[in-house]
Amino acid sequence: MNYIVLDLEWNQCPAGKAAENALLRFEIIEIGAVKLNETLAETDRFREIIRPQVYRELHYKTKEIVSLRAIDFKGARSFPDVARDFFAWCGEDAVFCTWGSADLNELQNNLAYYKMPSPFLFPLLYYDIQKIFSIFYEDRKSRRSLEYAVDYLNIPKSIAFHSALSDAHYTSLVMQRLTPGQILANSSVDYYQTPENRRQEIYLSYETYSKFVSRPFRDKIQAMKDRVVISTPCCKCRKNAQKRIRWFPVGGSNYFCLAHCPEHGYMKGKIRLRHRKDNLCYAIKTVKAISPEEAYEIREKKEVLRLKRRLRRKFNNDKTL
Numbered sequence: 001m002n003y004i005v006l007d008l009e010w011n012q013c014p015a016g017k018a019a020e021n022a023l024l025r026f027e028i029i030e031i032g033a034v035k036l037n038e039t040l041a042e043t044d045r046f047r048e049i050i051r052p053q054v055y056r057e058l059h060y061k062t063k064e065i066v067s068l069r070a071i072d073f074k075g076a077r078s079f080p081d082v083a084r085d086f087f088a089w090c091g092e093d094a095v096f097c098t099w100g101s102a103d104l105n106e107l108q109n110n111l112a113y114y115k116m117p118s119p120f121l122f123p124l125l126y127y128d129i130q131k132i133f134s135i136f137y138e139d140r141k142s143r144r145s146l147e148y149a150v151d152y153l154n155i156p157k158s159i160a161f162h163s164a165l166s167d168a169h170y171t172s173l174v175m176q177r178l179t180p181g182q183i184l185a186n187s188s189v190d191y192y193q194t195p196e197n198r199r200q201e202i203y204l205s206y207e208t209y210s211k212f213v214s215r216p217f218r219d220k221i222q223a224m225k226d227r228v229v230i231s232t233p234c235c236k237c238r239k240n241a242q243k244r245i246r247w248f249p250v251g252g253s254n255y256f257c258l259a260h261c262p263e264h265g266y267m268k269g270k271i272r273l274r275h276r277k278d279n280l281c282y283a284i285k286t287v288k289a290i291s292p293e294e295a296y297e298i299r300e301k302k303e304v305l306r307l308k309r310r311l312r313r314k315f316n317n318d319k320t321l
């Protein structure tokens with residue numbers, strides 16, 4: 001097995017959103033990657049600039065971030081050629097690591113734009129080193145810049161950030177401050193391709209929580225009626241934890257609930273409903289073991305939301321009188 005530490009640079013429509021190509025918002029202009037073996041030692045590197053086909057000029061933001069200039073694209077190959085060579089270089093037994101959750105999504109978008117077959121398995125599990133840095137060095141929730149992590153770990157900054165290869169290189173150095181076990185126990189799911197049916201639904205379990213990704217539903221209401229979506233299996237023993245507070249909306253397309261396992265205590269359920277490109281929606285559910293204090297906070301949150309709703313209703317009624 002090899003770890004492929006990947007970083008991409010991309011460009012967007014220089015003339016603004018109104019003029020952009022709806023099929024390709026972000027066009028990849030550089031692929032950089034570092035290959036690590038099972039012990040996290042570097043064995044190889046890949047770097048190639050890609051000649052843009054859709055947005056030939058660089059957006060001002062791209063110019064600010066990326067060190068590439070027009071001259072660098074002279075003689076560069078197009079995305080299909082570079083992508084084919086890149087995946088051949090990755091090899092069959094690659095696991096992908098990125099800083100943040102965007103790169104693999106954009107890579108698949110670009111593959112789809114050029115009607116290239118996806119080389120990824122379903123579901124696509126990968127390692128988000130930004131998240132894993134937060135799990136082991138911070139509070140699990142914060143998401144820091146790569147440069148912050150490099151400074152935090154006292155890694156010497158020998159080359160500039162924000163080229164695809166230098167960012168892949170720095171990400172690999174952050175990984176070398178972790179163990180393979182720490183990385184492999186904390187996979188992420190890529191949501192570019194989500195389950196099409198019940199059989200493909202994704203179940204993952206981690207040390208402190210479990211994750212479920214559902215098949216598609218027509219709308220939110222259908223999703224929140226589905227017995228599998230709204231179930232709350234204990235994240236430790238998988239037995240059904242009994243609801244203490246049923247699912248309630250907390251804003252956006254998010255829902256919380258509180259459940260209790262006789263053996264493992266309180267569980268916080270969270271559902272995020274997301275839209276797919278075909279406008280159907282799917283659910284991402286996490287069930288996490290929590291303390292009685294955190295369980296109390298969920299009760300309080302629900303009560304505050306109920307009072308707010310009541311006040312709003314009263315205010316609207318008063319206005320119509």
Ligand SMILES: [Zn+2]
Pocket residue numbers: 234235236237238239261262263264265
């Ligand atoms: Zn349990």
